[in-house]
Amino acid sequence: MLLNYLCILSVFLHVLTVHSQCRQGCKCSSKVTICVFTQISGVPNNLPTAITALTISGSVSSPNSFGHLSPSAFSSSRMSHLIMRYCGIDAIDAGAFRTLPELKRLNLEFNKIQTLTQQSFQGLTKLTALDLTENRKCDIKPNTFDGLSTLLELRLGEMDLKTFDLNLLQSLHSLATLDLHGNRLKTLDWAVLSSLTNLKHIDLSGNQLTTIPSNMSSLFTQIVTKRGSIHLGNNPWKCNWEIKWLKNMSVSFSSVFSIGNIICDSPANLQYISSISVPDPKLKPILPKILNCDKTKITVNEGMAVFINCTIKGDSITVKWINPTGTSFASSPLQQTGHNVYLNGSLYISSTSSSDLGNWTLSVSSKLGEDQRTVDVNVILSTTTTTTTTKTTTTTTLTPTTITTTPTPTPTITPIKTKTIPTTSSKIVTTKTTPNVTTPTLATNAVMVQDVSTDFTFKWNSAPQNIGSVGYLFLVVCAAIACQLFM
Numbered sequence: 045m046l047l048n049y050l051c052i053l054s055v056f057l058h059v060l061t062v063h064s065q066c067r068q069g070c071k072c073s074s075k076v077t078i079c080v081f082t083q084i085s086g087v088p089n090n091l092p093t094a095i096t097a098l099t100i101s102g103s104v105s106s107p108n109s110f111g112h113l114s115p116s117a118f119s120s121s122r123m124s125h126l127i128m129r130y131c132g133i134d135a136i137d138a139g140a141f142r143t144l145p146e147l148k149r150l151n152l153e154f155n156k157i158q159t160l161t162q163q164s165f166q167g168l169t170k171l172t173a174l175d176l177t178e179n180r181k182c183d184i185k186p187n188t189f190d191g192l193s194t195l196l197e198l199r200l201g202e203m204d205l206k207t208f209d210l211n212l213l214q215s216l217h218s219l220a221t222l223d224l225h226g227n228r229l230k231t232l233d234w235a236v237l238s239s240l241t242n243l244k245h246i247d248l249s250g251n252q253l254t255t256i257p258s259n260m261s262s263l264f265t266q267i268v269t270k271r272g273s274i275h276l277g278n279n280p281w282k283c284n285w286e287i288k289w290l291k292n293m294s295v296s297f298s299s300v301f302s303i304g305n306i307i308c309d310s311p312a313n314l315q316y317i318s319s320i321s322v323p324d325p326k327l328k329p330i331l332p333k334i335l336n337c338d339k340t341k342i343t344v345n346e347g348m349a350v351f352i353n354c355t356i357k358g359d360s361i362t363v364k365w366i367n368p369t370g371t372s373f374a375s376s377p378l379q380q381t382g383h384n385v386y387l388n389g390s391l392y393i394s395s396t397s398s399s400d401l402g403n404w405t406l407s408v409s410s411k412l413g414e415d416q417r418t419v420d421v422n423v424i425l426s427t428t429t430t431t432t433t434t435k436t437t438t439t440t441t442l443t444p445t446t447i448t449t450t451p452t453p454t455p456t457i458t459p460i461k462t463k464t465i466p467t468t469s470s471k472i473v474t475t476k477t478t479p480n481v482t483t484p485t486l487a488t489n490a491v492m493v494q495d496v497s498t499d500f501t502f503k504w505n506s507a508p509q510n511i512g513s514v515g516y517l518f519l520v521v522c523a524a525i526a527c528q529l530f531m
């Protein structure tokens with residue numbers, strides 16, 4: 045402990061003594077050259093050739109506005125750490141990091157990178173950690189990470205990802221940490237995920253996941269064995285029998301699963317309850333069942349709308365309505381057929397016609413079984429239609445057309461909005477994003493990185509300044525103690 049302090053102190057004193065020979069903004073010693081910048085207008089020029097670490101960090105309230113990183117924006121045969129936060133980077137040109145062969149850690153959090161391709165990280169053959177957290181709505185093209193076979197840690201949190209193709213990770217054989225927190229993932233390709241045999245830490249918190257298939261227990265057992273970590277909080281977990289294995293595991297290995305991790309969102313009677321408090325009998329399978337339909341028989345005039353309001357239950361169910369002639373209508377997000385089937389089992393026919401006349405069947409099924417209910421829809425065909433129909437018996441070929449073109453009165457029931465998924469549990473875990481009032485970066489955005497080489501000025505916030513006067517005093521006292529000890 046004491047040795048540690050002494051070491052830090054000696055580095056500090058050393059830095060102070062050699063500071064004068066080093067570029068402003070940098071600290072140089074024989075082993076390391078570290079440069080730290082805050083508000084600057086572009087990649088700094090004249091960096092020491094021996095630079096080992098570079099940090100450029102704007103802030104939430106005043107981010108930098110670098111725009112795109114041009115090819116070989118940096119050049120150093122020794123740089124191992126490159127951190128650029130809040131730098132307003134919106135694009136990485138092909139080969140931008142090609143001249144940093146020793147780079148191990150690349151941190152690009154809180155930027156605005158719009159697209160990543162296979163060329164973005166070209167040449168980074170020693171990279172072990174890549175952090176892209178909070179580059180929102182970034183389009184990650186296939187093969188983007190293909191060249192990064194040494195990568196151990198990949199952070200893709202808070203990127204508004206709705207889907208994530210895990211095949212992107214197929215070259216990352218050593219990957220130990222995968223962070224996908226705070227995205228909008230409803231599901232993942234679990235089979236691909238379980239092929240990551242070196243995974244030790246996974247963060248899927250703050251997504252829209254409802255369940256994890258039980259065959260993922262092999263991956264989770266692997267993580268548990270390595271004493272890694274599994275973060276699953278803030279997802280709308282559906283607490284049913286499918287999740288029982290996960291509950292069991294999180295009870296047995298609570299140090300790996302963060303406590304209170306899996307909070308139920310559904311069914312309603314278990315909402316907000318931690319799965320570990322739910323007794324096993326309550327996690328029994330819910331068979332598909334039609335509880336009620338508000339009508340068993342309905343009579344309407346042709347052209348009128350019909351709404352059959354049903355209540356159903358069941359785990360992982362498929363809902364369909366079958367019309368009298370045997371055609372199925374499934375629930376779909378695009379409700380534009382005029383025959384809308386809702387996930388909750390209800391049916392809406394916007395304008396009834398002769399083909400709707402007869403018994404409709406609601407079928408609710410899952411791999412556990414099926415339930416059915418029949419509703420008799422009696423459509424009173426308007427007289428004009430009947431006469432047209434009889435007439436068309438002579439002019440045969442026109443039959444279908446004449447029937448469909450019969451004028452339809454406006455439906456009495458207004459169209460129903462499609463069900464929206466509640467987003468209450470998609471709370472974000474880490475710090476908030478930059479405010480919507482982005483700084484007037486537009487003018488500087490246009491400045492390209494290489495154009496900055498002429499006269500750029502930057503504000504050098506030296507480390508001592510950041511420590512503050514109390515820190516200074518502390519360091520002086522430490523120095524005094526250290527000297528005492530040496531005497």
Ligand SMILES: *[C@@H]1O[C@H](CO)[C@@H](O)[C@H](O)[C@H]1NC(C)=O
Nearest residue numbers: 234235236238257258259260
């Ligand atoms: C897990 O089960 C699902 C079906 O439930 C299947 O698609 C997937 O391939 C299985 N994954 C593994 C790793 O066995």
Ligand SMILES: *[C@@H]1O[C@H](CO)[C@@H](O)[C@H](O)[C@H]1NC(C)=O
Nearest residue numbers: 288289291292293295296324
């Ligand atoms: C929970 O897991 C343990 C072993 O991991 C097993 O012995 C036990 O039967 C499981 N309990 C339930 C309820 O699945």
Ligand SMILES: *[C@@H]1O[C@H](CO)[C@@H](O)[C@H](O)[C@H]1NC(C)=O
Nearest residue numbers: 336338351353354355390460
């Ligand atoms: C459907 O039924 C539920 C309860 O059974 C009710 O709350 C809802 O308002 C009904 N919807 C319509 C459109 O009638």
Ligand SMILES: *[C@@H]1O[C@H](CO)[C@@H](O)[C@H](O)[C@H]1NC(C)=O
Nearest residue numbers: 354355386388390460461463
């Ligand atoms: C089923 O969903 C429809 C459309 O969102 C809605 O109008 C109806 O009230 C729902 N029925 C029940 C029983 O919740």
Ligand SMILES: *[C@@H]1O[C@H](CO)[C@@H](O)[C@H](O)[C@H]1NC(C)=O
Nearest residue numbers: 368401402403404418419420
């Ligand atoms: C509908 O089904 C009922 C019995 O469930 C039957 O009596 C009736 O005739 C059927 N209607 C039609 C149009 O087939």
Ligand SMILES: *[C@@H]1O[C@H](CO)[C@@H](O)[C@H](O)[C@H]1NC(C)=O
Nearest residue numbers: 477478479480481482483484
């Ligand atoms: C920023 O958001 C606030 C409310 O969240 C809104 O009143 C304001 O108009 C927004 N400003 C801009 C520039 O969009």
